[in-house]
Structures are given as structure tokens and as C-alpha cells.
Amino acid sequence: MKYILLIILLVSHLFVLSQKYNFRYYGADEGLPQQSVLSILSDREGILHLGTQGGFSRFDGKKFTNLSQKDGLNSNHVTSIYQDIEGDFWLGHRYDAPTFVSGDSIKALTGGWSDSIRSSTWGITRCLDKMWFVTEKEGLFFYDINSDKVLPFKDDKLKDLTVTTLLTVDDRLYIGTNKGVFYRQDGALEKLTNSKIDNLKILSIKPDKSNKSILYFLTTNKLIKAEVSKNDLSSIEVVFSQNQTNLTSWKDFVVVDKNEFWIYSQEGAIHLKDSVSSTYTLKNGLGMNHVESMEVDREGNVWFGLFGQGLYQLLGEDFLQIDSSIGLIDDKVTGISAFKNEVWVTTEGGVSRIFYQTEKRVKIERIKNYTSRDKLIENEVFAVVNNSRGDFLLSSMNGVVYYDRGRDKFNQFSSSKYGLTTFNITVEIDDDDNIWLGSLGNGASKFRINEQGLPADVEIFNAKNGFFSDEIWKVFNDSKGRIWFGSNDQGLAKYEKGDFKYFGVEEGLTNERPGSITEDINGNIWLGTIGGGVFKYDGTSFVNYTSDDGIQADNPYFVAADDLGNIWIGSNRGVDRLNVDTEQIDFFGKSQGFKGVETNQNAFFKDNNGTMWFGTIDGVMQCFPQRIKPSKTPPLIFIEGVRIYLMKKELTEGVLLEYNENHITFDFNGIHYGSPDDVEFSFKLEGFDDVWSPVTKENAATYSNLPPGDYTFFVKAKNRSGVWSEPAEFSVRISPPFWETWWFQTFVFVALICIVFIVFRFRTRKLRKQRELLKKLVNQRTLELKEEKDKVELFNLKLSSQNELLAIKNKDITDSIRYAERIQNGMLPGDKEIAEILPQSFVLYLPRDIVSGDFYWCTKKDDITCFAAIDCTGHGVPGAFMSLIGNDLLNQVANNPELDNTGKLLATMHVKLKKYFLREGGTNVNDGMDMAICAIKPSNILEFSGAKRPLYLVRDNEVHIFKGDRYSIGESFEEDVAFTTNEISLVKGDMIYIFSDGYQDQFGGGNGKKFMVKQLRNLLIEISDKPLEKQKQILLDTFNNWKGTHEQVDDILIWGVRI
Known part of the structure; x- marks a missing residue:
């Protein structure tokens, strides 16, 4: 018996069901002061106000602003809310007198109020100069605004009747009782007569939104529409009766328009639109059945105040939910397909078959579930599809289940038995009734169902037989009969008329x-x-x-x-x-x-029908695209406050601020209950901003260091659909500091004129005295200057004769140096000699003075060509003398056959130079020379040695640096000094550069810095492939451009040789 019951529960659940509507819940965690919402009012501006057992609340869609007995209310139980024509609120309480709320002012009505009203107030209205209150036990009261008195209303016509509700329309007060409706006008009380309503208990009276002569009456079991004449009711029409619903204990109702109403009770709520009713209860998403209050706001949002379960907002009927709570076998939905009025839903726990009917609304009749215990190969089913006959294919890991509608039979096609693919996560039927399965790992398979209801003509498409992928996520049959395959790794494929076409990155599918x-x-x-x-x-x-x-x-x-x-x-x-x-x-x-x-x-x-069915991890969501309309109601926009230096100030429109109160923050809020989190703002400060700000969700704007002037802050809000509100505005004036006011500036101007006049008179008097004194001084100084002039003329005569003598001596010295220049130039290799020895070379030689401490040298002996660049200590005449010595020593050592490499040659020069400068007493001097010397030998072998000077070899635009030894020739080292001989294999086209340090040490450029060796190296690489004369010219131009107006700091020598 147990197993039979279990099978019945798992397989054949039949329900009378309804989908879950979408509600948004607000409770204590969201800021609601108490969970029982006894009354709701959407005020004249469209803002919601709530009465709870915890006080009075203003709700802007995001936050609740709450008032309680601690803030001055007579009671925390707010049973009714009324807003008068001034915009003030009157609150009815349970067992206490009302409270009057005007802005931030709260007045608990006491005195005669407390003596008169001691039970719950269920209804409040104003008619002319009187406020009217319906109480639970004391009956009907009124408050005369002119006399400030509260009195019970007594009339024999109401004797033994219970007043239940009040309504004011065009200065006429309607009074609902347990036996019909009365009205009071011009001080007289009369009954609205009509036999159909005379003895009915009236729970609530509401006016028609567009026709004030039509009233709606809610009785204990009917919603009645009637036209009101002077003292009777006509055209009585029953809009809805209790025998049309299973909800009883009606409490009140809301009129949306002439065709739409809400009735609420302790069993739930009824929505009546165009004569079609829907019920909203705990079963279809409402927090509980006991609805204590309701309201429909300016946007059309429906609000439910529940007893003990907080506030619920109906988010429309664009989306409806079907989940396990109403019979779905599992909430993790993997696939959906439909035929006529049934929807098949595959899940991780089985398959649900939903039967529904559509008249004016979609209503679920029952759900039947299937599992592996009876119809399925396995519980987890990946996808479902159906053909035009209503046959369904259910694909899963190890095969396919085929529901044959004609035979009302389920057939299981295991992959192993019929040769189908496994792990079939997608299934599709083409226009020829062929079935396609897509697998993650096994490609695709195609087959048809034969007359016996079994798979036939099975074909497998995978990588082994040329198919583009084994990983297929989706198979889709389009309106033209083409089959599309979406893969996990190889793009997209299209199957048309027996041929495949593939799409990937090259076709634009990135x-x-x-x-x-x-x-x-x-x-x-x-x-x-x-x-x-x-x-x-x-x-x-x-x-x-x-x-x-x-x-x-x-x-x-x-x-x-x-x-x-x-x-x-x-x-x-x-x-x-x-x-x-x-x-x-x-x-x-x-x-x-x-x-x-x-x-x-x-x-x-x-x-x-165009309904979209979406599978989620929490059941099925029905979507009705045609119902989804953009909201045409703009948000309400309010400037809620102004802060000065972030401190809130109570400021009025057009307020005058001090000049140093110029750091202003405007706080604002946009209210749109349908999508409160999607409200966006744009603002500008007229007088400061030229354009509106970019759209933002921030609800504050800060302006700092505002100059004195008149400003108006504008802010507007838009809703989710892009509908903008009219701007709200707030004006401020920042006064200038006193020193910028016209009166202060006038005072300063006059004072300056007076001061200038006084100073002018004083200075004039003082100048007269100074002029007389100056005259005396001038005469005295004139005499002194004459004496000094005679002395200067005598001195100038002597100085002139000395200058002539200096000029003669300077010319003699210059002529001597010029002669030394000719001697030095005669020492250097001439252009012809260089051309014979090194035809592919250039020498850039720029002495700083007339004669130079840098010199170059070359010779050719047998088949060895030697050349060197030498930088002697100092420049000018001392350097020139050193160059003569160096040249002489080079010529000596170069002819010594024992000196068979460049390193020995430098070492010998070092010894000879040390001996040359040896003086009596054995004292050495530190004069010497830096040198780079090269010897080109047969087979393109180059020897290089350097005394503090390197060699640069540039080959294929890449520089190879060969450094010299770290001591100069002639420095005060021991005589036994060894210089390194570097052997370098040369290649045709190589460029060899040796040079002194003058080029790189030159100051210049934009910042007066040195040229530096790195910049010289890069320049040599850049010009290395150019003709030699062009290289020389570039080096010269670059040097002159860099030097600019700076003085040349050293002698310049660069020798370039091409192999």
C-alpha cells in the first residue's frame, strides 16, 4: 500500500492550481516600524503613508520615515488616515483620540477629545468646516474647526443604527450604516432611498473617479454601483457578489476606475477587471490571507497591508511563477515545450506536464509529473521538443523518451540499444519530422520514428566522420527549414539541403x-x-x-x-x-x-499565444510580453533639504546666505514605487551651470566656493522607461562680503580721494624744501666733479699709452701661437697622406684654441696600417707642446720591429714619456695622454689598444664597444705597465670610430647639459651607413647645433674608418 501511495504522489499529482504572482515585501528589516499595516493612504502628491501598530509612516519606495507615540502621537495604533485640503493629516487610533500632523508639527488631540473618543476610529472625513469621525463604540463625532470643539453627532434618524463609514463628495456628507445610506447637506440629515439597498449593511462607500454622481457601495456580500440623485439612488447595478468567490469577511474596497476594483478581506483579496475576477491569497504569493488595508497608487501599483505580515506590493502580472510549491516536480528547470493547452517542463528531478486554460487569463488546471519509476529513462532530463501532432521527445544522458500522443504511450529509446548519442542536452525536430540530438562529447545524431514508434535511419555526425565538432550545445530549426548547430569549441554550423556550412572567426563570429x-x-x-x-x-x-x-x-x-x-x-x-x-x-x-x-x-x-516560458533554478516563469508597458508616470521629485558645509540647515525658498556660506549641498529624492532603484536624476544650478548634469543615481549635488550671487537649483528625475518629471527648484542668494558691497566701495573710493589729496599737499611742501637743498648740493657737486674730471683725463692719457703697449705684446704672442699652429699642422698627417693610407676614412678635428692638445697619427709599414687618436693633457699651447712630444714618441716606437702589437707600443710610450719628464731629484709629473691606437693587419684583423679611450665598431646598425685600459700614458704609475691588445675580426662595411672626450663633454642643448657618450654612441649608429663625408658633416652640424651660444669646452677629435 505504501508503494502505491508513493507512486501516486510522484506520478499523478492533480491539482487545482494558480501561478504565483510577483510581490515585493517590506517588513521590519526594511524599516517598517511594525508588521501590522492597519491603514494605507496615497496622498495628494502620490506619496504613501501607512498606519501600523507601531505608529505613522511615510514611505518613499526606499525608506520609511516613522512617527510614534514618543514623537507625540496619541497612540502607536493608527487605524485610519485622512488628508485634508490643506495637506495636513488626521490620524485615527485604537482606544485613543486622533492626532493632527502638519508638516513637522504633531498635535495629540486631548481635553474634550479624550472624553469623547475612547474607542477605535475607523473613518475620518471633512465636510465644509467640520471634521467627522466614525468610532467603534461611541458612534459618530464631529470637530467644529471654527469653535475648536468636538461633539457627538445626534439625530433621531440614526437612533439604534451603527455608523460604519463616511464619505464627502461636493460638500455632501454620506454616512454608511448597518441599514442603508444617509446623507447630510445644508445641516439636514436624510436617507438615500432605494429598496435594493435600504436594509443592507454598508461596509464602505467610494466615488467613481470620473463621475461624481456615481457611487460604489460595498456591503457584506455585494459590490453595488448606483447613481445618486438629490435624495435617492437609481440605476442600481451589482458589480460583483460573494457567490462568485470563496472569499468572505469582506472589509473594504478600492476603486481603480469604472471597470477595475479591489475587494479585500481576512481571506485574501479579489481583483475585478472587465468582469473577470482573480484571487490573491497566501497560495499564490501573498504573505498571508488577512488583508487589513489596501491602496492603489498614482502609478497603478497595488499595495496590501497585512495583519502581522507587513506590507506587500504587487509587481503586476507581467511575470508569473510556477514552482514546486504548486506541484512542479523540481524547481531546476532544464527545458520547456508546449502543445495546445499543455506545457511539458523538464527538470533535474523529472518531467512535469502542465495543463492550463486561457480565456482572458492563463489559469493552471492541473500538473502531472513523471519520473524514472514509470516513464523516464532517468530523472534528469535535459531538453524537450514536440512535433505538430503533439508527440514529445525528452532527451537525457542515456537516451530519449518518446511520448506518442496517438497511442498515449511513452517509449524509451536507450542510446546503447538504438545507436544514438549520449549526453543529449538538446533535441530538435526538422520540417521532415527528423529528430536531431545534440550531445556534449559525441556530436549529433539524426533519426526518425517509424510506424511502429521506434527509431529508424539513425545517422551519427561526429569529428571522426568529418562533422565540425563533438561538443554541441544547441540544435535549432529555423523558419526556412535550416538546421543550426551551436558548438562548444568550433563555432556555428548550418545544415541546408544536405550540405553543411560553418561559421567562425573568419566569418565574423569572434x-x-x-x-x-x-x-x-x-x-x-x-x-x-x-x-x-x-x-x-x-x-x-x-x-x-x-x-x-x-x-x-x-x-x-x-x-x-x-x-x-x-x-x-x-x-x-x-x-x-x-x-x-x-x-x-x-x-x-x-x-x-x-x-x-x-x-x-x-x-x-x-x-x-505569444507567452514566453522561461526555465530558472526556481521554477518556471511565465512572461506576457504584450502586457509589459513602459511606465508613463514620471517620478515624484522633491528637494528634501539643503546642507551648508555638509551641516543640515532649515532654509526657506529664496534664503539669503552669508558670503562664507558658499559650500552648498542640495539633497533630493525621486519617488517611483514601480522601480525605486531605477530612478535617475539630472540637475543644474542656474547662475553657475550652463547645462544639465549627466544622468546619475546620486541624490545629492554639492557646489563649493560659489561666488556671491543669485542661484536657482533645478533637479528632475526619470523613471525606468525614460519618462522625466518636471524640475523641482530651490533658490538661494549668497550675499557679498561687506568689502564688495556698493556702500563700502563708495566709502573706500571717497576715502582714497581724500588720502591722495592730503598726501599730494604734503609731498608738494616736502618737494619744495628738497628742491632748495638739492640746488645747494648740485652746485657743490659740480665743483667736485670738475676736479675729478681733470684727474680722470690725466689717468686716461696714461692708460692709453699702456693699452698700445699691450696690443703690441698681444700681437707678438698671437703671431707666435699662429706659427706654432703651422708647426703643429705640419706634424699632423695631411689629407693626401691619409687618403693614401686610409682612403675610406674621415677626421673631424676642431681645436678649442688656435693650437690643440688633441692630435691624430697614422702610418703604413709593409702590409700593416696604423692610426691613432690622442688626447693630451690640457689644451691650447700646453696641449700643443704635449702633442709634439707624443707625435715624436709615436714615430720612434712605431719603427721598433720588436713592438709587434699595439699593447707593447703603448707600454713603450708610457715608459719613454715618464723618462722624458723625469727631473733632477727624481720627481715625476702627472702630464700624460689618453690614446686609442689601431693596427689593421692582413686578413682583416684589427688590433686595438686604448689608454682610457675606447673603440666603437658599428656593424649592421649595432655597436660593439671595446674599452681601453683604465690608465693614461705618462700617469704616475710604475714604469712596468701592460696595455691590453684586442684582436678584432673585421667584415667588409664595418665602421671603426676612435675619438677624444671633447665631443661628448660639450655643454649645450636646451638645458645647457653635456652631450654625453650615450647620445654620441646613438648618433654614430645612426650615421654609420652614410657616406663618410656625409658622416663628418652630420657630426659637425650636430656639434654646432648642440653648442649653440655656449663656449667650446675642449678640443674635438673623431676618426672614422670604413673597412
Whole structure:
């Protein structure tokens, strides 16, 4: 017996069901002071006010601003709320007198009030100069505003009757009782007569929104519409009666318009629209059945005040939820398909078959569930599809289940038995009734169902037989009969008329992992890729949409097309709606009514009515695209306060601020209850800003260091649909400091004139005295200057004769140096000699003075060519003398056959130079020379030795540096000094550079810095492939440009040789 019951529970659950509506809940955690919401009022501006057992609350969609008995209310139990024509609030309490709230002022009505009203106040209204109150036990009271008195209302016509409700329309007070309706006008009380309503208990009276002569009456079991004449009721019409619903204990109702009403009770709420009723209870999403209060706000949002369960907001009927709480076998939905009035839903725990009917609304009749215990190969089913006959295919890990509608029979096709692929996560039926399976790991398979209801003509498509991929996420049959395959690794494939065509990066599909495929109403193919966003293919090219364009995720779980030209994109956050034509993207998550939130891969279906069915991890979400309308109601916008230097100030419009109160923050708020988190703002400060600010969600704007002047702050808000409010504004004036006021500046101007006049008179008198004294001084100084002039003339005569003598001596010295120059030039190799010895070379030689401490030397002996660049200590005449000595020593040592390498040659020169400078007493001097010497030998071998000077070899635009030894020739070292001989293999086209340090040490450029060796090295690399004369000219021009107006600091010598 146990097993029979278990099978019945698992397989054949039949329910009378309704989908879950989408509610947003507000409770204590959100700031509601107490969970029982006894009254709700949407005030004249459209702001919600709530009465709870914890006080009076203002709610702006995000936060509750609460007042309680501690703040001055007569009681925390607020049973009724009324707003008068001045915008002030009257609060009715349980067992206490009312409270009057005007702005920030709270007045607990005491005295005669407490003596008169000691029970709960259920209704409040104002008629002319009187406030009227319905109480639970004391009956009807009124408060005369002119006399400031509260009195019970007594009239024999109300004797033995219980007053239940009040309403004021055009200075006429309507009074509902347990036996009909009365009205009071011009001080007289009369009964509205009509036999159909005379003896009914009236629970509530509400006016028609567009016709004041029509009233609606809620009785204990009927909602009645009637036309009011002077003293009777006519055209009585029963709009709704209790025998049409199972909800009793009616409490009150709300009029939306002449065709739409809400009735609420302790068993739930009834929505009546166009004569079709729907019930809202705990079963379909409401927090509890006991509805204590209701309101419909200016946007059309419906609010439910529950007894002990907080505040609920109905988020419309755009999305409805079907989950395990109403019979779905498992909440993790993997696939959906539909035929006529039944929807098949595959999940990780089995398959649910939903039977529903559609008249004016979609209503679920029952759900039947299937598992592996009776019909399925395994519980986890990946996908479902059906053909035009209503046969369904269910794909899973190890095969396919085929539901044959004609035979009402389930057939199991295991993969191993019939040769089908395994791990079949997608299934599709083409126009020829062929069935296609897509597998993650085994490619695709194709077969048909034969007359016996078994698989036939099985074909396998995988990498082994040339198919483009073994990893298939989605198979899709488009409106033209083409089959599309989305793979996990190889892009997209299209099967048409027996041929495959592939799409990848080369064709514009930059992400080759399309996991979902659909087709829009224009015939475009849409792909949801893994990591690359969404692609649209119009037959010629791909267009990509990513999170940068506004979609929620670059890893969409599905793409689905509706009948209105939208693409729905599922993600882990909800769904995006992308309009194909405008490319506008709207997001729907939990706050927008999509309670399932995270969708599942390829779990979607569009039925023949245009309804979208989305699979999520929390059941199925029905979506009705045609119901989703943009909100045309702009947000309410308020400037809530002004802060000066971040400190809140109570300021009035047009306030005058001091000049140093110029750091201003404007706090503002936009109220849109439908999507409170999507309200955005733009603002500007007229007098400071020229344009409106960029759109932002920040609700404060700060301006600092504002100059004195008049300013008006404007702020506007827009809702989720882009509808903007009219701007709110607040004006301030910042006064100038006293020193910038006209009166102070006038005073200063006059004072300055007076001061200038006084100073002028004083200075004039003083100047007269100084002029007389100066005259005396001038005469005295004139005499002294004459004496001094005579002395200077005598001195100048002597100085002139000395200058003539110096000029003669200077000319003699210059002539001697010029002669030394000719001697030095005669010592240096001439151009002809260099051309014979080193025809492919140039020498850049620029002495700092007339004669130079730098010199160059070359010789050729047998088949060895030697050349050197020498930098002697000092420059000018001392350097020139040193160069003569160096040249003489070079010629001596170069002819010594024992000196067979350049290192020995430098060592010998070092010894000879030390001996040359040896003086009596054995004292050495530190004069010497830096040298780079090269010897080119047969077979293109170059020997190089250097005394503090390097050699640069440039080959193929790359420099090779050979450094010299770290001591100079003739320095005060021991005589036994060894210099390194570097042997270098040369290649034709190599450039050899040896040089002194004068070029790199030259100051110049924009900042007066040294040229530096790095810059010289880069310059030599750059010019190395140019003709030699061109290289020399570039070096010369570069040097002169760098030096500019600076003096030359040293002698310049660069020798370049091309091999």
C-alpha cells in the first residue's frame, strides 16, 4: 500500500492550481516600524503613508520615515488616515483620540477629545468646516474647526443604527450604516432611498473617479454601483457578489476606475477587471490571507497591508511563477515545450506536464509529473521538443523518451540499444519530422520514428566522420527549414539541403562557443555565446552585443525571440529584453517581478499565444510580453533639504546666505514605487551651470566656493522607461562680503580721494624744501666733479699709452701661437697622406684654441696600417707642446720591429714619456695622454689598444664597444705597465670610430647639459651607413647645433674608418 501511495504522489499529482504572482515585501528589516499595516493612504502628491501598530509612516519606495507615540502621537495604533485640503493629516487610533500632523508639527488631540473618543476610529472625513469621525463604540463625532470643539453627532434618524463609514463628495456628507445610506447637506440629515439597498449593511462607500454622481457601495456580500440623485439612488447595478468567490469577511474596497476594483478581506483579496475576477491569497504569493488595508497608487501599483505580515506590493502580472510549491516536480528547470493547452517542463528531478486554460487569463488546471519509476529513462532530463501532432521527445544522458500522443504511450529509446548519442542536452525536430540530438562529447545524431514508434535511419555526425565538432550545445530549426548547430569549441554550423556550412572567426563570429540559438520575427539568427555576449546574423554579417552595450552578462544562458520584435536574453541575474529595431535593452530581475532570477541553459519556449516560458533554478516563469508597458508616470521629485558645509540647515525658498556660506549641498529624492532603484536624476544650478548634469543615481549635488550671487537649483528625475518629471527648484542668494558691497566701495573710493589729496599737499611742501637743498648740493657737486674730471683725463692719457703697449705684446704672442699652429699642422698627417693610407676614412678635428692638445697619427709599414687618436693633457699651447712630444714618441716606437702589437707600443710610450719628464731629484709629473691606437693587419684583423679611450665598431646598425685600459700614458704609475691588445675580426662595411672626450663633454642643448657618450654612441649608429663625408658633416652640424651660444669646452677629435 505504501508503494502505491508513493507512486501516486510522484506520478499523478492533480491539482487545482494558480501561478504565483510577483510581490515585493517590506517588513521590519526594511524599516517598517511594525508588521501590522492597519491603514494605507496615497496622498495628494502620490506619496504613501501607512498606519501600523507601531505608529505613522511615510514611505518613499526606499525608506520609511516613522512617527510614534514618543514623537507625540496619541497612540502607536493608527487605524485610519485622512488628508485634508490643506495637506495636513488626521490620524485615527485604537482606544485613543486622533492626532493632527502638519508638516513637522504633531498635535495629540486631548481635553474634550479624550472624553469623547475612547474607542477605535475607523473613518475620518471633512465636510465644509467640520471634521467627522466614525468610532467603534461611541458612534459618530464631529470637530467644529471654527469653535475648536468636538461633539457627538445626534439625530433621531440614526437612533439604534451603527455608523460604519463616511464619505464627502461636493460638500455632501454620506454616512454608511448597518441599514442603508444617509446623507447630510445644508445641516439636514436624510436617507438615500432605494429598496435594493435600504436594509443592507454598508461596509464602505467610494466615488467613481470620473463621475461624481456615481457611487460604489460595498456591503457584506455585494459590490453595488448606483447613481445618486438629490435624495435617492437609481440605476442600481451589482458589480460583483460573494457567490462568485470563496472569499468572505469582506472589509473594504478600492476603486481603480469604472471597470477595475479591489475587494479585500481576512481571506485574501479579489481583483475585478472587465468582469473577470482573480484571487490573491497566501497560495499564490501573498504573505498571508488577512488583508487589513489596501491602496492603489498614482502609478497603478497595488499595495496590501497585512495583519502581522507587513506590507506587500504587487509587481503586476507581467511575470508569473510556477514552482514546486504548486506541484512542479523540481524547481531546476532544464527545458520547456508546449502543445495546445499543455506545457511539458523538464527538470533535474523529472518531467512535469502542465495543463492550463486561457480565456482572458492563463489559469493552471492541473500538473502531472513523471519520473524514472514509470516513464523516464532517468530523472534528469535535459531538453524537450514536440512535433505538430503533439508527440514529445525528452532527451537525457542515456537516451530519449518518446511520448506518442496517438497511442498515449511513452517509449524509451536507450542510446546503447538504438545507436544514438549520449549526453543529449538538446533535441530538435526538422520540417521532415527528423529528430536531431545534440550531445556534449559525441556530436549529433539524426533519426526518425517509424510506424511502429521506434527509431529508424539513425545517422551519427561526429569529428571522426568529418562533422565540425563533438561538443554541441544547441540544435535549432529555423523558419526556412535550416538546421543550426551551436558548438562548444568550433563555432556555428548550418545544415541546408544536405550540405553543411560553418561559421567562425573568419566569418565574423569572434566567439566560437554559441550555446543558444533563436530566430527573430525578421528572420535574423541570434546566438548566445559562452563568454562573448550575443550575436545577430542577418545572412551576411555578425553584430555583437556585450555587457558594454548594456546586457547583464557576456555568458547568456539562452536567447529567445518573442512576437513583438524582442530578443530575451537569460542570465544568472534575470532576463534582458533587447528590442531588435531600436536596440534598447531593458533588464528584468527580482525587483522587476522576475522571481526566478537565475535562468538555465536553453530553458525557454514561446507558445502559440505569444507567452514566453522561461526555465530558472526556481521554477518556471511565465512572461506576457504584450502586457509589459513602459511606465508613463514620471517620478515624484522633491528637494528634501539643503546642507551648508555638509551641516543640515532649515532654509526657506529664496534664503539669503552669508558670503562664507558658499559650500552648498542640495539633497533630493525621486519617488517611483514601480522601480525605486531605477530612478535617475539630472540637475543644474542656474547662475553657475550652463547645462544639465549627466544622468546619475546620486541624490545629492554639492557646489563649493560659489561666488556671491543669485542661484536657482533645478533637479528632475526619470523613471525606468525614460519618462522625466518636471524640475523641482530651490533658490538661494549668497550675499557679498561687506568689502564688495556698493556702500563700502563708495566709502573706500571717497576715502582714497581724500588720502591722495592730503598726501599730494604734503609731498608738494616736502618737494619744495628738497628742491632748495638739492640746488645747494648740485652746485657743490659740480665743483667736485670738475676736479675729478681733470684727474680722470690725466689717468686716461696714461692708460692709453699702456693699452698700445699691450696690443703690441698681444700681437707678438698671437703671431707666435699662429706659427706654432703651422708647426703643429705640419706634424699632423695631411689629407693626401691619409687618403693614401686610409682612403675610406674621415677626421673631424676642431681645436678649442688656435693650437690643440688633441692630435691624430697614422702610418703604413709593409702590409700593416696604423692610426691613432690622442688626447693630451690640457689644451691650447700646453696641449700643443704635449702633442709634439707624443707625435715624436709615436714615430720612434712605431719603427721598433720588436713592438709587434699595439699593447707593447703603448707600454713603450708610457715608459719613454715618464723618462722624458723625469727631473733632477727624481720627481715625476702627472702630464700624460689618453690614446686609442689601431693596427689593421692582413686578413682583416684589427688590433686595438686604448689608454682610457675606447673603440666603437658599428656593424649592421649595432655597436660593439671595446674599452681601453683604465690608465693614461705618462700617469704616475710604475714604469712596468701592460696595455691590453684586442684582436678584432673585421667584415667588409664595418665602421671603426676612435675619438677624444671633447665631443661628448660639450655643454649645450636646451638645458645647457653635456652631450654625453650615450647620445654620441646613438648618433654614430645612426650615421654609420652614410657616406663618410656625409658622416663628418652630420657630426659637425650636430656639434654646432648642440653648442649653440655656449663656449667650446675642449678640443674635438673623431676618426672614422670604413673597412
